[in-house]
Amino acid sequence: MKTKKKIFIFLILIVLAIGGYYWLSSPKAPEQQHAVRMENRDIREEIYIPGNVYPVKEIELKSQLSGVLDKIFVKIGDVVQEGAAVASISLVPSTLELERLENNVKMAQINFDAAKLSYQRSKKLFEAQTISKANMEAVEKEYNSAKEQLLSAQKQMAIQKTGKITGKSETSNIVKSSIAGTVIDLPLQEGASVIERNTLNSGITVAILAKMGQFVFRTQLAEQYLEHIHLGDSITLAFNAYKDLKSKAKITKISSKGTLENGIMKYTLEAEFPVHAQMPVIRSGYSATAEIVLDSKRNVPSIEEKYITYKNDSTYVWVKNGQNIEKKYIELGISDGKYTEITNGLTANDKVVQNDSAQ
Numbered sequence: 001m002k003t004k005k006k007i008f009i010f011l012i013l014i015v016l017a018i019g020g021y022y023w024l025s026s027p028k029a030p031e032q033q034h035a036v037r038m039e040n041r042d043i044r045e046e047i048y049i050p051g052n053v054y055p056v057k058e059i060e061l062k063s064q065l066s067g068v069l070d071k072i073f074v075k076i077g078d079v080v081q082e083g084a085a086v087a088s089i090s091l092v093p094s095t096l097e098l099e100r101l102e103n104n105v106k107m108a109q110i111n112f113d114a115a116k117l118s119y120q121r122s123k124k125l126f127e128a129q130t131i132s133k134a135n136m137e138a139v140e141k142e143y144n145s146a147k148e149q150l151l152s153a154q155k156q157m158a159i160q161k162t163g164k165i166t167g168k169s170e171t172s173n174i175v176k177s178s179i180a181g182t183v184i185d186l187p188l189q190e191g192a193s194v195i196e197r198n199t200l201n202s203g204i205t206v207a208i209l210a211k212m213g214q215f216v217f218r219t220q221l222a223e224q225y226l227e228h229i230h231l232g233d234s235i236t237l238a239f240n241a242y243k244d245l246k247s248k249a250k251i252t253k254i255s256s257k258g259t260l261e262n263g264i265m266k267y268t269l270e271a272e273f274p275v276h277a278q279m280p281v282i283r284s285g286y287s288a289t290a291e292i293v294l295d296s297k298r299n300v301p302s303i304e305e306k307y308i309t310y311k312n313d314s315t316y317v318w319v320k321n322g323q324n325i326e327k328k329y330i331e332l333g334i335s336d337g338k339y340t341e342i343t344n345g346l347t348a349n350d351k352v353v354q355n356d357s358a359q
Helices: 002-025 095-127 133-162 223-228
Strands: 039-062 067-072 085-090 174-176 181-185 205-222 234-239 246-254 259-261 264-274 287-304 309-311 314-321 324-329 331-335 339-344 351-353
Touching (some): 039 174, 039 264, 039 331, 085 205, 095 133, 223 264, 223 287, 287 331
Antiparallel strands (some): 039 205, 039 287, 205 264, 234 246, 234 287, 246 264, 287 339, 309 314, 331 339
C-alpha cells in the first residue's frame, strides 16, 4: 500500500514539473507598445544665459587733494543732489613742502611791502603833478601784481595747512557729488589715506554714486546664437535675489569684438531695463538669468524628443505598421527641449513608438 502511495506522489510531482517547464518556456504575450502621432503645437526655442545687472550711470568720486579722509557726510543708500558735499579731506603736508611755501609767503610779503611803499610815494608825487600818469600807472601795476602774488602764496599755504582756499573760491578739500544719484558704495573709512586725481594718477575713489532708475544687464554670449539676436529685441530677466521677480529688458549693445573662453568665442551683450518704485531694491552687481527666444513657430507638427533617435548625422523614429515596427528617417525643425518640430519624413497617421520598444 505504501509503495502505491509513493508511486502516486512521484507521478504527481513529474506532472507538476513538466507543466511548470512548459509554462516557463512558453512565449509571453507581447506587451502593449505605447504609440503616439504627431500633434500641432506652438514651439519656442529658448536659451538661458546668466549675467549681472548694474546701473546704467555709475561714477566714482575722487579728491583733488591728497591727504587723509577726515569726514564722510553720507551713508550707503543716501540720495544726494548734484554739488552736495560727500566727504572732506584733511591735508598732511610734508615738512619740505611747508618750508617752501612759508618761504614763498615771506618773499611775496617783502615784494608786496616794497611795491606798496613805492605806490604810496608815487601817488603823492602824482597828486602833486611831479610825475607823469604813465609812470604812476607802471607803479600801480607793480603794486597790484605784488598783491596778487602775496594772495596766491597765502592761499597755497592755506590749502596745505587747512585744505581751504580763502576768499571767494569754494573750499577745495570737500569732495562733492558731480551727479544727482544714490550712494552705492563707500570704499574708504574715515582716517584712510587719499591720493589725489591728476593727469598722472587716477586717484583713490572716495565714494561711488549711481542713478538707480535705469539698469543694464551684461553677459557673454556664444557666437552660435548671434544670428538669432538683434538690437532692440526684448528679453526676460529673472533675478536670483528675488524668486518671483521678472523684468523685460531691451537689447542695446552687441559687441563687435569677442573674447575666447574655453575654445568658444563670446561677445558682450547688454540689455537695459527701468526700475520702478513698485519693484524691490535692485543692487549693483545682482546676478540675473536672461531668457532669450531664438526662434518660435505656431501650430507646427511635432513629437516628444524622447521618441527621436540621433545616430551620426541621421535622425529617425520607429513607426508601428500593423504587427511590424520599421525605421523612418525624419527631418527636424526647432525644439524647446521637450517637443521637436518634424518638417519631413512622417505623416499624421504614423504611429511612433519609443526607441527602447523597438530594440
